[in-house]
Amino acid sequence: MxxxxxxxxxxxxxxxxxxxxxxxxxxxxxxxxxxxxxxxxxxxxxxxxxxxxxxxxxxxxxxxxxxxxxxxxxxxxxxxxxxxxxxxxSEQQVAKPGEVPCDVCTGTKLKALKSCLVCLASYCETHLEPHLTASRLKRHQLIDPVENLEGRMCTKHDKLLELFCKTDQTCVCLLCTVLDHKTHEFVPLKEEYEDKKAELEKTEAETQQLIQERRLKIQEIKRSVELSKEDADREIAAGVQVFIALKESAERSQAELIDTIREKQRKTEKQAEGFIQELEQEISELKKRSSEVEQLSRFEDHLHLLQSLPSLNAAPSTKDWTEVSVRPPSYEGTVVRAVNQLEETLRKQMKKLFEAKLKRVQQYAVDVTLDPDTAQPRLILSDDGKQVKLGDVKKNLPDNTERFDTCAIVLAKQSFSSGRFYYEVQVKGKTAWDLGVVRESVNRKGQITLSPQNGYWTIWLRNENEYEALADPAVCLSLKSQPETVGVFVDYEEGLVSFYDADAAALIYSFTGCCFTEKLYPLFSPCPNHGGKNSAPLIISPVSHSE
Structure with a gap:
């Protein structure tokens, strides 16, 4: 058997x-x-x-x-x-929590290897064997083990969900296609699965891209914080160094001031002591003579008095003290000179600070060229786009929206909507000019009032030595020397526009607390020639980093 x-x-x-x-x-x-x-x-x-x-x-x-x-x-x-x-x-694995168990096993449930969509049951290796050997069972559809196989059946028709209704976006059985979804569009589940899987993969890739972008943004923000800390530490170190130097200079000036005053006082006291010593010496000699005279004056014998007079010492030599006096020394100007010396030390330290500051902002130097499409028709631009001056003839140019038609202004081709940038302009030999930055949407037609309210952050020179920052209201600038090269620095996020005398490494003026929401363009105006006195061009010059 x-x-x-x-x-x-x-x-x-x-x-x-x-x-x-x-x-x-x-x-x-x-x-x-x-x-x-x-x-x-x-x-x-x-x-x-x-x-x-x-x-x-x-x-x-x-x-x-x-x-x-x-x-x-x-x-x-x-x-x-x-x-x-x-x-x-013993060779097969017992189903663990979360794993699909075999539906046929009694007692200890083994881990299912496959689920049958026809039998609606899951089988371990042993109980799966009939589906692999029996001819009738081989036609059944096997899938990786899943739970809740009943959920794969149509609840209305008790048939296998084999199709996807694209119209209603739901899974249906074959009977659904001829009854409840008769006129709808259907595709096999596998086809819809592939489409949806492709969409999910695309979504996952996009999500990963967003995650990566945000991770990079985090790194960027962290790097910005690091740079900010480095800037802060550098500024603190420079500030501490300045104040230490000022403190030492103040202490030194104070000590020198005290020494000077005390030395004058010592000389006065020494002079007075000399006079007093000399006067006391004369008093001593005068007292001695007075004593001798008093003794002779007591003689009652006429003969004895007359005989003793020749032995009386001659009167001591004395100085005429009428014009002699001790005058207190004058301290006028002593404190002023000490303060002036302190101011000179402060000026030197401030110069060092500005030199360091200028050196840092020059690291953000950008290449700027003039945009002929924005130039007022009388302006003459060099072929390399680095120089501009005002000509006598108005050129016949198209009046496009970007062009200034009345004011002698030209903008740069480059725009900036974030970060920091710096450029320098040579103004040597000019008696009038305008420099600064403007927002993209400013009015460019007719007469223009340059002000931050109108989107212009500029300074200008008029009448050879009259400098103004065109704020609201305008600020007159007192400069120790006329700059020949002006540096323009912008920190977009900080809302800062600063102008420097690049040669003297001195700050001319800063617009602070600005709110930028548009692209910013560098602005240049060579101003009228004034009979040839202001014919020199504005020149965008390469930045030579200060040492």
Whole structure:
């Protein structure tokens, strides 16, 4: 029996109704075998009685008896299968929490390898074998193990969800396509899965890109904080150095002031001591003579007095003290000179600070060229776009929206909407000019009032030495020397526009607290020639970093 059972396949011991090994097998008159319970239930719901395999009709319900031989063979096969399952279960993995268990295993549930969409069950390696060997079961659709297989069935028609309704964006069965979704558009689940998976992959890639951009932004912000800290530490160090130098200079000036005053006082005291010592010496000699005179004056004997007079010492030599006096020294100007010396030290330290500041802002130097499309028609631009002066003839140029038509202004081609930038302009030999930055949307037609309110942050020179910052209101600037090269520095986020005398490394003026929301363009105006006195051009010069 054992040898015979080894020659039989598992397919021969499966009931075609329950797809499991026979339990109480019975044979129909047509020769097919079924579980007694399975065929009985089938005939109870189907009249007349019919063989599920060959479809032969039995108008009289057959009397069914358990086939002893097949029952014994099935029992032996089941026992062999259980032994095989028991021996292999140790090699298979027990289902852990979160893993799909085998639906057939009794007792210890093994981990399922596949789920069947037809049987709506999950199987371990042992219980999956019929689906891999039985010809009828091979046609079933197997997928990686999943839970809730009932969820893959249409709740209305109890059929497998095989299609996707693109109209209603839902999964449907075959009956749905001819009933509830008759006129809708359908695609196989796999096709929609591939499309949606591609969309998800694209979304994931976009999300990862956004994450990467934000990580880079975090790095950028952290780097900005680091740079800000470096700037702060540098400014603190420079400031501390200046104040230490000022403190030392003040202490030194104070000490020198005290020493000077005390030295004058010492000289006065020494002079007075000399006079007093000399006067006391004369007083001592005068007292001595007075004593001698007093003694002679007491003589009553005329002869003795006259005989003693020749022995009287001659009167001591004395100074005429009428014009002699001790005058207090004058301290006029002593404190002023000390303060002036302190101011000179402060001026030197401030110069060092501005030199360091200018050196730092020069690191943000940019290449700027003039834009002929913005130039007022009388302006003459050099071929390299680095020089501009005002000519006598108005050129016939198109009056485009970017062009200034009345004011002698030209803008740079380059615009800036973030960060910091710096450039220098040579103004040597000119008696009038305008320099600064403007926002993109400023009015460029007719007469223009230069002010921050109108979008202009500029300074100008008029009448050779009259400098003004065109703020609200304008600020007159007092400069120690006339700059020959003007540096313009802008910190967009900080809202700062600063102008420097690049040669003297001195700050001319700063607009602070500005609110920039548009692109900024450098502005240049060479101003009228004034009979040739102001004919020199404005020249955008390369930045030579100060040492």
């Amino acid at each position: 054992s040898a015979a059972s080894c020659l039989l396949t598992e397919d021969q011991f499966l009931c075609s109704i329950c797809l499991d090994v026979f339990t109480d097998p019975v044979s129909t008159p047509c020769g097919h075998n079924f579980c007694k319970t399975c065929i009985t239930k089938h005939w109870n719901t189907n009249v007349p009685c019919q063989c599920p395999n060959c479809k032969q009709v039995f108008y009289t319900r057959p009397e069914l008896q358990v086939n002893i031989f097949i029952s014994e063979m099935a029992a032996q096969f089941r026992q062999s299968a259980q032994q095989k399952a028991s021996s292999s279960s």
